[in-house]
Amino acid sequence: MFRRLLPWDYGVRNLFRRPSRSALTLGGLSIVVLLVLVVVGFIRGLEASLAATGNANVMLVYAISSGSDIENSAVPGRTPALLSASVAGVRQRHGVKYVSPELYLGTRMSIADGQQEGLGLVRGVTTTAPLVRQQVQIVEGNWPGPGEVLVGRLTHSKLGFEREALAVGQSLEFDGRKWTVSGVFAAGGAAYESEVWCPLADLQTTLKRQDLSLVAVAMETLDAAADVDLFCRERIDLELKAVSEVGYYADLQKHYKPVRMLGWVVVCLVAGSGVFAGLNTMYGAVVGRIRELATLQAIGYRRRAILLTLIQEATLLSCGGALVACALGLLFINGTAIRFTMGAFMLRVDSVGIAIACTTAIVLGVVGALPPAAKAMRLPVVEAIKAI
């Protein structure tokens, strides 16, 4: 069968027959595939951010009256102590229980004496916070002392500042107080990466609050996590509820489902426009070669072989576009920070995104080549051979 196919070189050289048209098509297809890559990168980044944040063994305890919005939650300040004393199975090491009392709120933050400001998320924490949120790693500087903050590596994106504005030693102002950046932390893509962490006591003093927003508790086992839920149900006087961190962020993901759906719709629309671009190019390429294709048939090449050659040409071009798009994506798109209500996340050009982009390119090539090729093949050879 392979002996009856047209030489590979024939398809390749045809791409260079009209270099400007091929280059324009390559550019168009690259843009289409790049757009697909950006949208897939957006969806993947958003999903990864929310997925990376959850830990099945960590339970979040917050006020039952706050619904699913931890910012509105207020739990008594004694809750961490009660939890530690009442619930068995709380993880501990060297006598320190993995219970993290936290005060969490969204607030307006500014730098350079108010010349630049943005809406940020601040979390008052104690030194047990990194024990519970184990993805957290200080990548630069130190744990914050009084009047200091630790910023996530995406905090600047969330606030809309330059990265340098939140470098170690810089100041940040919120809730009427100036804070000095003591360090930068990473959290493996989790939503915390766009937060500002400061000492809980300092934040409570600044806000004149004694309560907490939530208590995060790391349990030894999944079964033990159920004990936290039981504690909340039994202590109805505290009006608490407990959800696993995984469950909390899975619930949040549901809110972003329409965004993800919209993203996939955009992928389909962009790919659809790419098909039309491919069709246009291939119609042009085939119409100019009607006589040549008929000559190949007269020589003895079957229509199938000629069809495959035309698909080869279109697919080579679209795969070239995919290569260009993936290279641009990896160089310029991957890691770009995007702000959203929960914080910020990075666009991810990963293996899944690249696979989707390449598949889209191949589909564009095949679907773009078929109708014009089929049209050319339908023409009787004796008529086509006289075509100008």
Added chain:
Amino acid sequence: MALVEVIAVSKEYQSGEEIIRPLDGVNLTIGEGEFVSLMGASGSGKSTLLNLVAGIDQVTSGRIEIAGTDITQLSRGKLADWRAAHVGYIFQTHNLIPVLTAYENVELPLMLLPMSAAERRNRVGIALAAVDLTNRADHYPRQMSGGQEQRVGIARAIVANPTIVVADEPTGSLDDNTTEQILTLLQRVNRELGMTLLMVTHDTDAASRATRQLRLERSELYENGTRLAPRALRTA
């Protein structure tokens, strides 16, 4: 011995409301090694007859047997395979593939046949030598003159050693000097390689180079002014 037998062949096609019938019960026999020229007025059906013999068009009725194969019974795919092995087609406008060199154009029909790369190289070399274009093997069609292109076209038509070579006005787009070269070459192909040729032409000088000169008029074939005897359609 008859190599080509065209038996009661009719061809009709629709042009708007009108049905055109360029061939109506045409009979023709071509022996092995003959060089047959076919003349006729425009629209007389000579190119249609040539295309039917070459297997690139379908008869409306009748039968065409070439080397014992009734090509009117072959499916489209089988007919393509048959063309690859049995027909060499010389076009008026050369019809070379512009992105392939002279060598690659000549090699193209051989890619369809079961043979080694070494055998292909050998055959292409012989075909290019036969048309005296060995030194142009690496040239693209745009780098050659019209006459050279037609010689490559002839090399492509003969390289697979086909049962029959058909030529549709092979000198129609060439100047006098080049025409002479091409006709001499076709004569050599017939005499020295023993190939059977069917050539359609408007040019009486070109037609006179053939061993048999036929004229198609109103679906009747004449040879040296005498109408060829019609034959009844045999049942297979």
